[in-house]
Amino acid sequence: MGMDRDRPIERFLPLRPVEFDVLLSLAAGERHGYGIIQDAEARGVTAVPDVGTLYRALRRMQDQGLIGASARREAPEAGEERRHYYRITALGLQVARAEARRLAALMRAAAASGLIEGVAT
Numbered sequence: 001m002g003m004d005r006d007r008p009i010e011r012f013l014p015l016r017p018v019e020f021d022v023l024l025s026l027a028a029g030e031r032h033g034y035g036i037i038q039d040a041e042a043r044g045v046t047a048v049p050d051v052g053t054l055y056r057a058l059r060r061m062q063d064q065g066l067i068g069a070s071a072r073r074e075a076p077e078a079g080e081e082r083r084h085y086y087r088i089t090a091l092g093l094q095v096a097r098a099e100a101r102r103l104a105a106l107m108r109a110a111a112a113s114g115l116i117e118g119v120a121t
Contacts, residue, residue, distance in 0.1 A: 012064070012095045013102055018049045018057045022067065023088060023096035030070045032083035033058065058086060066092035 015023070025031055025039040033054055040048045049057065061067045070085035088096070111119035 009094050009098045012066070013099055015095070015099045016057070017047065018053055019061060019066070020096070020099055021045060021049065022054075022057060022061060022086075023092055023099070026067060026086055026088035027093065027096055030085045030087045032085050034083075036086070061092070062086075065089055066095055 021040045022036055024043070025036045028039070031039065033051070036058075037048055037051075037054060058067065062069065066089060067086050068089050070087045107116070107119045110116045
């Protein structure tokens with residue numbers, strides 16, 4: 001916990017799209033890598049990350065303390081294969097919320113300038 005207080009949230013912003021997608025997915029619960037991709041597809045993300053990009057992001061985000069590894073579980077549909085599950089950390093949740101606020105402010109500014117419609121200003 002003490003380490004989180006020493007790391008201003010703003011230093012993580014802006015997030016890369018793949019990082020925000022990961023945090024959005026994990027905010028709803030633990031998932032394995034392929035589950036994160038499936039969740040992004042279900043949310044209508046048009047630029048779903050490829051496997052290599054995703055796993056590089058997962059490693060980087062673990063190193064930064066934004067996500068953590070959960071207990072390994074057997075994937076019933078994969079026989080004896082095991083998958084790595086990830087969870088969002090308290091720091092990751094704070095960063096995701098800050099990024100969501102940043103993006104919402106950008107959307108309001110775009111609407112106010114007439115670039116887009118339908119966003120409350």
